[in-house]
Amino acid sequence: MNFLAHLHIAQHNNSSFLGNLLGDFVKGNPLGQFNADIVQGIRLHRFVDSYTDQHELVKLAKPLFSRELRRYAPIALDMFWDHCLARYWQQFHDLSLARFCRQAELQVESESARETNTLPPRFSRVSTLIWQQKWLESYAEIENIGYGLERMALRSPRMAPLAFTGEALVAHYDRLTEIFFQLYPDILDKTAGYISKQ
Template sequence: MNFLAHLHIAEHTETSFVGNFLGDFVKGNPIGQFDVDIVQGIRLHRFVDSYTDQHQLVKLAKPLFAADLRRYAPIALDMFWDHFLAKHWSQFHDLSLGDFCRQAQLQIELESSREINAFPEHFKKISTLVWQERWLESYQKIENIQYALARMSLRSVRMAPLALTGETLVKHYQRLSEIFFELYADLLDKTAAYVTGRG
């Protein structure tokens, strides 16, 4: 799951928006680095990533990618899940996607203003771009997911093949869509159980 799903799950579980957004930018044990609510959000983010990567449905999706692209499948799939969530947002939330994004931005700004510890510079940069360029709303179009993957592939020579994964997402769009609905419903249940201590 990518930024949009993590923020939706933050609201679904009534946990920190900042923590759930911050998960990819913090290494090691977050205890002592941030407020306890943010730490809980970071841990939930990590649970989501781990649970998703190991999910049987995701294991079924990975072979849809060519053998030489399979190592990049988790990144491409994370982007695709956010695309499908954005595209079918009205099935998961009463607010419009735009209104939710504005609400999430305000919540993150509020939580950030209360945190006395400094956030990673890369997180602050990406967070600014997400809201200024309306990344989450742009996820509604698969072409923007392909563009994002192509941009990510430019980070290093090793990441170059990532640019080709967008073609797989389009080719197997229907099958991946079917997987998403089952996967995300299960994930919403599991994250609620995780936060309440039942998972």
């Protein structure tokens, strides 16, 4: 799951929006680095990532990528799940996607203002771009997912093959969409169970 799904899951579980966004930017044990609500959000983000990566449905999706690209499949799939959520948003939320994103932006700003510890600089840069460039709304178009993967591929030579994973997403679009509609409701269900145990 990528940014949009993590925010949707955060709201679904009354969890910290900021914490669930921070999950990709904080290393190690977050306890003591941030307030308790944000720590719980970071842990929820990590649970979602771990549960998704190990899910049997995701294991079925990985072979749809060529052997050379398979190691990059989890990144491409995370982006694709956000595409499906954005495209079929009204099946999962009463608000429009644009309105949800605006509320999420305000919530993240509010939580950031209350947090006394310093947020990771990279998170602050990326968060600004998410809202200014309307990344989450743009996920509804599959072409933007391909563009996002190509951008990520530029980060290092090791990541270069990621640029070609968008082609696999398009080639297997219908099958991957079917998998999403089985996968995402299960994740929503499992996160509710995770939160209740905290």
